[in-house]
Amino acid sequence: MQPAYGADPNRYQVIPRVLVIITHGDRMLLIRRAEHKKLWPGKYNAPGGHIERGEDPHEAGRRELFEETGVQVETLQLRGLIVAETGLSGTGILVFIYQGVTTDTTLQASDEGDPVWMHPDQLSELDLVSDSPLLFDLTLNQPDFFYVYKIPTADGGEKVQVRLVPAT
Amino acid sequence: MQPAYGADPNRYQVIPRVLVIITHGDRMLLIRRAEHKKLWPGKYNAPGGHIERGEDPHEAGRRELFEETGVQVETLQLRGLIVAETGLSGTGILVFIYQGVTTDTTLQASDEGDPVWMHPDQLSELDLVSDSPLLFDLTLNQPDFFYVYKIPTADGGEKVQVRLVPAT
Numbered sequence: 001m002q003p004a005y006g007a008d009p010n011r012y013q014v015i016p017r018v019l020v021i022i023t024h025g026d027r028m029l030l031i032r033r034a035e036h037k038k039l040w041p042g043k044y045n046a047p048g049g050h051i052e053r054g055e056d057p058h059e060a061g062r063r064e065l066f067e068e069t070g071v072q073v074e075t076l077q078l079r080g081l082i083v084a085e086t087g088l089s090g091t092g093i094l095v096f097i098y099q100g101v102t103t104d105t106t107l108q109a110s111d112e113g114d115p116v117w118m119h120p121d122q123l124s125e126l127d128l129v130s131d132s133p134l135l136f137d138l139t140l141n142q143p144d145f146f147y148v149y150k151i152p153t154a155d156g157g158e159k160v161q162v163r164l165v166p167a168t
Numbered sequence: 169m170q171p172a173y174g175a176d177p178n179r180y181q182v183i184p185r186v187l188v189i190i191t192h193g194d195r196m197l198l199i200r201r202a203e204h205k206k207l208w209p210g211k212y213n214a215p216g217g218h219i220e221r222g223e224d225p226h227e228a229g230r231r232e233l234f235e236e237t238g239v240q241v242e243t244l245q246l247r248g249l250i251v252a253e254t255g256l257s258g259t260g261i262l263v264f265i266y267q268g269v270t271t272d273t274t275l276q277a278s279d280e281g282d283p284v285w286m287h288p289d290q291l292s293e294l295d296l297v298s299d300s301p302l303l304f305d306l307t308l309n310q311p312d313f314f315y316v317y318k319i320p321t322a323d324g325g326e327k328v329q330v331r332l333v334p335a336t
Contacts, residue, residue: 004320005261006207007254012221013181016262039174053180053260056251056315058333075333078246078313083224086175092221093173094184094262145246147224152172165226165243167335 014083014094018061019048021079021139022071022100027117028136029102030126031068034113045129046136047115048095057096065100069115070108076100079139080146082131087152097146099139131160143167182251182262186229187216189247189307190239190268195285196304197270198294199236202281213297214304215283216263225264233268237283238276244268247307248314250299255320265314267307299328311335 003009022029030044047068051060061076076098084093107115118126120140123133131150138146144164151159171177190197198212215236219228229244244266252261275283286294288308291301299318306314312332319327 003254003256003259004326005252005254005318007183007252007256007259007261009183009256009259011183011218013183013259014262015175015177015179015181050179053253053258056317056331057249058315058331077333077336081225084173084175085221086171086173088171088175088177090221091171091175091177091181093175094182147226149224150173158172163224163226165245168245 010090012090012092014092015086016051016057016060017048017093017095018051018057018064018098019046019082019095019135020061020065020076020098020100021046021136022065022069022073022102023140024102024105024117027105027119028140029069029071029107029115030118031113031115034111037113040129042127043129044118044126045132049112051096058098061096061098068110068112070106071102071104071115073100073102080135080148082135082148082150084150085152097135097139130158134160134162138162178258180258180260182260183254184219184225184228185216185261185263186219186225186232186266187214187250187263187303188229188233188244188266188268189214189304190233190237190241190270191308192270192273192285195273195287196308197237197239197275197283198286199281199283202279205281208297210295211297212286212294213300217280219264226266229264229266236278236280238274239270239272239283241268241270248303248316250303250316250318252318253320265303265307298326302328302330306330
C-alpha cells in the first residue's frame with residue numbers, strides 16, 4: 001500500500017519532543033536528571049521527552065509531565081518551538097515548548113530523575129542543561145511565540161538563533 | 169561523530185509540513201492544485217508544503233505562501249497542528265496550521281497551481297482536499313488552539329479526532 005497523504009520517507013524528518021515549563025506561584029518545576037541517563041546525566045532541566053506515535057504534542061506534554069514529576073495539568077499552552085540540527089543529514093529535532101501552571105505541588109520521583117521546585121534566583125547555582133535559561137526566559141518573561149533554531153558547532157557548542165512572532 | 173542532542177534516528181519521526189490560511193476581509197486564499205501534482209491533483213486547498221531543513225515552521229509558511237501565491241506577510245499565527253498516521257511504522261506527518269491576513273490581494277500563479285480568492289459561501293461548489301472545511305472552520309471560526317489526529321482507514325477514508333485547548 002502507498003503511504004497515506006503522500007508521505008515520502010526520503011523527505012527531511014524531525015524527531016518530535018516536548019519540554020514542559022510548569023510554575024506554581026514564583027517557583028518552577030525542574031528535574032535533576034538521573035545519573036544513568038545517556039543525555040545530560042545529573043543536569044537540571046524542565047520535564048519532557050519524546051512524542052510517541054499515536055499521541056499529539058499536547059498529550060505527550062501532559063504524559064511526560066505526569067510520568068516524570070507526578071504533576072497533572074489539564075491544559076498546556078504552546079509557547080514556542082525549537083528546531084535543531086543533529087548532524088544527521090535527513091533528521092532534525094523539533095521540540096514543542098509548553099507552559100502550564102499547577103496548584104498541587106506534590107511531586108513524585110521516577111527513574112528519569114528527581115523533580116524539585118525552584119525559585120528563579122536559585123537557577124544560577126544549578127548545573128542546568130545549556131539552553132534552559134534562554135527557554136525559561138522566553139517562556140516566562142515575554143508574551144510572543146518564539147522560534148529557536150540550533151546548530152551544533154564542531155567544538156561541542158551550538159549556534160542559536162531566536163525569532164519572536166506576536167502570538168495574536 | 170555522535171548525532172547532537174541525543175538524536176536517535178531509530179525513534180519515531182515526522183515529516184513536517186505547513187498549511188497557511190490567509191484572509192482578506194471575508195475572502196480566503198486557495199490554490200487549485202496543478203494537474204501534474206502527485207497528491208490531490210486539481211483539488212482546491214490552502215497554500216502550504218514541506219518544511220525544509222534549515223528553516224523553522226514560520227519561515228516555511230511564509231516561503232510556501234509566497235512561492236505558491238505571490239502573497240507576502242510578515243507574521244503568521246500558529247493556530248493548530250495535525251498529526252497524521254501514514255501507514256509507515258516509524259514515520260508520521262506533522263502539519264503546522266498558520267493563520268494570517270493580507271492587505272494586498274495581488275496573486276501570482278506558480279507551477280504548483282493557480283491561486284484564487286474565494287468567499288466562504290463558494291467553498292461548497294469546489295472540489296476541496298477532504299479535511300479543508302474542518303481546518304478552515306477550526307482556524308477561522310473559533311479561538312482555541314486545535315489538535316487534529318488523523319488515521320487513514322483501509323477503505324481510503326480517514327478517522328479524525330479533534331481536540332481543542334484554550335490558547336491562553
